[in-house]
Amino acid sequence: MVLLAIRSNTTNKYFMESSSTWPDNLLSNRIKAIQELTQGKHLTIKLRELLEQPEKIESDRKSVDGVVAQILGMFENTLSALNSSSNETFRIPTTVDTRSPRSSDDQKSEDSSESVKTITPLKTKRGCYKRRRNASTCTKVTSTLIDDGYAWRKYGQKAILAAKHQRNYFRCTHRFDQGCQATKQVQKTDDEPPKYKTTYNGHHTCKKLQKVPQIILDSPNPRDNSILINFGTNTLTENTQAGPCFNSMITQTPKNGLPSKVLKHDQDSSCDHYTARDPIVGLSQVPSDPMSMMSSELDHEDMMSSGVFSSTSSTNGYEIDDMLGSNDFGDFPFELC
């Protein structure tokens, strides 16, 4: 709690100091931050209620851990929203960024490189970025490609030394228009049969943009007993392995198939950002062979079936299996990534 209080004060300090001078184009992020902080307040109250019942803490440890995880997620979302400004003047340091200040050697290195290259000062230097360290990550390994419901845009592909297949890099499509900092990496493993390791970095701060993923778990006959997962509800079924990142509901389709047209969801019209070429198109657009979606070795690895999940965080780690059975957080959607 002390840590939470410190982090809360830190966040509010930056928030208060910055808000009075924010330009108009930051208003949406400011509102987003306020929403996150409000949710964080509610969660903190809930946590306090839990802590006031010591006997419940032990018996319902999952709930406590879950609330703590969500509170931390709120802080991260808030900081992401506040940091999403493209104007460095308003950039706010985050508590999760533990990089030490630039050393003299680093500065010298950068200066020396700039002395060689001609870089326009008004334009950010190519490749100049701050690598996010210690940000929350969530890794899952799936046997097939997945559709996680978010709009991803591929920004890189690289051969990894220890891997036979190239790693693909995706960022949220709304990185620039909404400042969503979520990224993911998809790595095809060397296993036989190959699996797909997807690592999510950061939290989505884009709101109401989740496309409702429609997932068919592997079935020998696509017309027979296809299992759909609808991420558009807050319902979790006991047997779902769909993963922690989504609010899931598994439904069995009729024997006659045609699953994607059967599903209903609460998706709003804001999902029109999905295009036919988007890596995470709805299942109805997905070829029967997921691999055929790839334009190169591994391009569109967003289909998902049952998988193994693990998550890490700079401040909190938890097991998926534990979380799946305890979705008791009131009005707040269940979310790990």
Next chain:
DNA sequence: ATGATTTGACCGCC
């Protein structure tokens, strides 16, 4: 014309 993908270059971290 617009937006997504590809791919070589660049930079931070170990």
Next chain:
DNA sequence: GGCGGTCAAATCAT
């Protein structure tokens, strides 16, 4: 210095 993550110009697709 090498590896991995990101950038951004070129290219492709719609």
